[in-house]
Amino acid sequence: MKKILFFLMLAVCACSTPRTVTKGNSIASRMSTRLTKTDRQWNAHLGQINFIDEARGTVGSDIYHALIPDADTYIRSVAREVMQTLYFSPDDSIPQCDILDYILRDDPGISAKGGGGGHINIFYSTRHVERSFRGSDTARVDFETRGVLLHELTHAFQLEPQGIGRYGRSRVVWELIEGMADAVRVAAGGFHGEADRPKGGSYHDGYRYIGYFLNWVRETKDPDFIRKMNRSCLDVVPWSWDMAVQYALGKGYTVDGLWHEYQVAVGDI
Numbered sequence: 001m002k003k004i005l006f007f008l009m010l011a012v013c014a015c016s017t018p019r020t021v022t023k024g025n026s027i028a029s030r031m032s033t034r035l036t037k038t039d040r041q042w043n044a045h046l047g048q049i050n051f052i053d054e055a056r057g058t059v060g061s062d063i064y065h066a067l068i069p070d071a072d073t074y075i076r077s078v079a080r081e082v083m084q085t086l087y088f089s090p091d092d093s094i095p096q097c098d099i100l101d102y103i104l105r106d107d108p109g110i111s112a113k114g115g116g117g118g119h120i121n122i123f124y125s126t127r128h129v130e131r132s133f134r135g136s137d138t139a140r141v142d143f144e145t146r147g148v149l150l151h152e153l154t155h156a157f158q159l160e161p162q163g164i165g166r167y168g169r170s171r172v173v174w175e176l177i178e179g180m181a182d183a184v185r186v187a188a189g190g191f192h193g194e195a196d197r198p199k200g201g202s203y204h205d206g207y208r209y210i211g212y213f214l215n216w217v218r219e220t221k222d223p224d225f226i227r228k229m230n231r232s233c234l235d236v237v238p239w240s241w242d243m244a245v246q247y248a249l250g251k252g253y254t255v256d257g258l259w260h261e262y263q264v265a266v267g268d269i
């Protein structure tokens with residue numbers, strides 16, 4: 001089965017190799033190859049990027065390089081989008097990422113962030129690139145790559161809740177960390193709108209459930225809501241959903257009340 005898949009992939013590749021990824025379709029064609037002044041201001045918080053291709057020679061790696069010939073500029077541009085969504089200004093208290101190891105890897109997963117203390121690593125799966133390229137859809141690879149990067153780079157720059165334990169031990173910490181990463185992705189246009197929005201459920205379900213919810217509050221209550229929720233990690237200690245939404249929106253709000261209002265507004269209940 002694996003062999004068949006491999007040959008199928010080669011067949012796809014033979015008729016639509018990255019060589020057919022025209023400039024007009026590429027991410028790079030829509031991006032300046034030079035960082036803007038604004039990019040550089042925010043990128044004061046992002047030091048060296050080590051781009052490491054551990055999957056050289058794979059189809060996914062070839063597609064990635066054809067679409068994104070200047071990965072350093074591309075990553076910095078997306079990092080600027082992430083920081084602008086999370087913070088008011090480059091002068092805010094933003095965690096410094098001195099070194100980012102960005103790794104293309106032949107991996108069954110999609111992407112993940114690791115590391116800490118200013119030395120972050122993010123891997124991105126070339127198999128996921130290949131899956132996204134099904135049907136020679138370069139726009140899909142483009143959209144998916146940016147979306148995944150928005151989520152993972154949020155983990156590099158977001159603030160973390162204090163006084164309630166650590167990620168992996170506290171459900172609430174997990175909810176906020178992953179929910180904010182998807183909220184940034186939603187707010188920056190990294191999902192396919194309503195088609196990608198999970199229906200019903202609860203904010204305890206994490207990821208996109210929280211991401212779409214937080215973005216709905218941003219759109220309907222306060223355009224700075226995501227920035228304020230991020231900042232609440234500095235000012236609301238110990239952190240809780242209710243204290244954070246009150247910090248962001250004012251007294252009288254509860255997370256359960258907001259979730260109910262959201263569910264009614266989007267027609268899920």
Ligand SMILES: [Zn+2]
Binds near residue numbers: 151178181
């Ligand atoms: Zn994540």
